[in-house]
Amino acid sequence: MTSTLPAVDASGIRRSFGRRRAVDGVDLSLDPGDCLALFGPNGAGKTTLLRVIAGLLKPTAGTVHVSGREVRGDASAREQVGLISHQSMLYGALTARENVEFAARLYGVADPRAAAMAALERIRIADRAEMRVQSLSRGMQQRVSIARSIVHEPSVVLLDEPYTGLDAAGGAALTDMLQVLRAAGAALVLVTHNVDEGLAIASHTAIMLAGKIVRRDICSELDHRAYLAAYRAMVVSGAANVMSAAR
Amino acid sequence: MNARRPPGTLASAWLIARKDLAIEFRTRTAFLSALVFSVLAIATFYFTWDTSVVTAADRAPGVLWVVLTFSALLGLQRSFGLEEHDRAIDALLVSPISREAIYLGKAIGNLAFLVAVQVVAIPALALFYDLRLGRAMAIVAGIVVLAMIGIVAIGTLFSAMAVNTRLAELLLPMLSLPFFVPVLLCGAQAASLVFAGRPMAEAWPWLRILVAFDIVFVVACTLAFPFTLEE
Numbered sequence: 001m002t003s004t005l006p007a008v009d010a011s012g013i014r015r016s017f018g019r020r021r022a023v024d025g026v027d028l029s030l031d032p033g034d035c036l037a038l039f040g041p042n043g044a045g046k047t048t049l050l051r052v053i054a055g056l057l058k059p060t061a062g063t064v065h066v067s068g069r070e071v072r073g074d075a076s077a078r079e080q081v082g083l084i085s086h087q088s089m090l091y092g093a094l095t096a097r098e099n100v101e102f103a104a105r106l107y108g109v110a111d112p113r114a115a116a117m118a119a120l121e122r123i124r125i126a127d128r129a130e131m132r133v134q135s136l137s138r139g140m141q142q143r144v145s146i147a148r149s150i151v152h153e154p155s156v157v158l159l160d161e162p163y164t165g166l167d168a169a170g171g172a173a174l175t176d177m178l179q180v181l182r183a184a185g186a187a188l189v190l191v192t193h194n195v196d197e198g199l200a201i202a203s204h205t206a207i208m209l210a211g212k213i214v215r216r217d218i219c220s221e222l223d224h225r226a227y228l229a230a231y232r233a234m235v236v237s238g239a240a241n242v243m244s245a246a247r
Numbered sequence: 248m249n250a251r252r253p254p255g256t257l258a259s260a261w262l263i264a265r266k267d268l269a270i271e272f273r274t275r276t277a278f279l280s281a282l283v284f285s286v287l288a289i290a291t292f293y294f295t296w297d298t299s300v301v302t303a304a305d306r307a308p309g310v311l312w313v314v315l316t317f318s319a320l321l322g323l324q325r326s327f328g329l330e331e332h333d334r335a336i337d338a339l340l341v342s343p344i345s346r347e348a349i350y351l352g353k354a355i356g357n358l359a360f361l362v363a364v365q366v367v368a369i370p371a372l373a374l375f376y377d378l379r380l381g382r383a384m385a386i387v388a389g390i391v392v393l394a395m396i397g398i399v400a401i402g403t404l405f406s407a408m409a410v411n412t413r414l415a416e417l418l419l420p421m422l423s424l425p426f427f428v429p430v431l432l433c434g435a436q437a438a439s440l441v442f443a444g445r446p447m448a449e450a451w452p453w454l455r456i457l458v459a460f461d462i463v464f465v466v467a468c469t470l471a472f473p474f475t476l477e478e
Binding site: 056076106 | 337
């Protein structure tokens with residue numbers, strides 16, 4: 001991918017639910033191939049921010065552009081996005097292959113059946129392709145969900161706790177796949193509570209607290225152990241200023 | 248990278264309808280519920296009405312519309328329930344297809360569902376109420392299809408609105424039934440005239456109003472649908 005436009009460009013994002021501001025003035029810019037790990041305690045606004053970037057939630061203020069196109073108004077921007085959530089977003093009565101193939105058809109992928117099988121192969125679940133999703137374990141369903149979200153080869157992948165329910169093999173397959181996507185130029189936003197998982201793949205990190213990004217780092221410049229210890233202290237105390245000690 | 252050309256509105260709608268019908272064909276939960284309800288309602292009305300006061304043939308049109316209305320609600324209830332389970336709706340919303348395509352796909356699926364139920368219910372009605380399956384029944388079936396378009400247009404919209412609420416099963420009929428009234432009124436009047444053997448010319452004014460309601464409801468609900476998805 002040779003585009004000079006940022007893969008994701010979110011500016012001044014604010015999202016309120018009633019009087020509560022779930023996301024409060026977040027700016028974010030990711031280049032192709034970047035991977036941002038977004039950490040934060042429960043209720044920090046991470047999932048809301050991800051849903052705003054995906055175009056699922058309308059921001060109260062601010063704009064989100066994907067490859068230069070406004071995500072809410074432009075279908076071609078949504079075409080670039082893949083979303084992996086802790087909810088599977090699958091139909092239990094359909095088989096794994098049918099679910100992924102249905103997604104491929106919605107994105108207009110050429111030869112949707114072959115693309116679906118290739119996506120299932122990438123996440124190492126092709127042997128269960130003809131099983132109904134409702135008969136698969138939670139971890140297997142998560143793998144199918146991952147295959148569904150990457151079948152159209154998105155240039156931006158948004159991941160909300162994607163490791164939930166995955167066993168070691170599934171987690172490893174996901175990490176491998178994300179590395180391959182990054183190498184191909186996809187930008188990733190990974191929301192997770194697990195700092196180790198995030199740091200293993202991210203190029204950048206950010207910490208959200210009460211709807212704001214309170215700290216940003218470049219992974220290559222981080223002392224992982226100090227970062228992890230400081231992050232844990234922050235989650236326990238809920239105070240952003242604890243993080244400054246880890247710099 | 249895969250070559251991609253996202254489908255247009257109608258092609259996307261057809262994909263969604265086909266997916267819904269495939270799921271219903273496999274599970275048959277809503278279809279069997281609606282079918283059993285229809286046959287039981289037809290039989291119950293038959294055995295509980297005094298035939299010495301009102302003849303079976305005079306009762307049949309009323310029974311038809313009651314069965315149609317409530318079996319439709321059973322099908323509509325499940326329509327967005329499918330999408331809400333495990334938030335499958337998010338995968339549709341994040342895809343490049345339009346919100347209108349989602350609505351039309353759901354509506355086409357619901358219409359096919361209702362037609363399948365009525366394919367069994369109408370002959371059952373004819374059997375119980377000793378109606379001849381001739382030209383009149385064919386015309387009544389056509390009127391029923393026209394009425395179903397309006398009912399499905401309204402019901403699909405309200406199904407999307409009600410699905411996220413705690414009282415979805417109560418809210419859907421409460422929201423939908425007042426809007427069903429003009430459609431049911433026109434359909435019932437036209438069908439009664441056909442059942443009574445009156446000339447078609449007498450039913451035409453009702454049918455014209457029914458078609459007008461269908462057009463208004465389909466257009467208005469398609470345009471309103473994207474707003475029901477905003478959180």
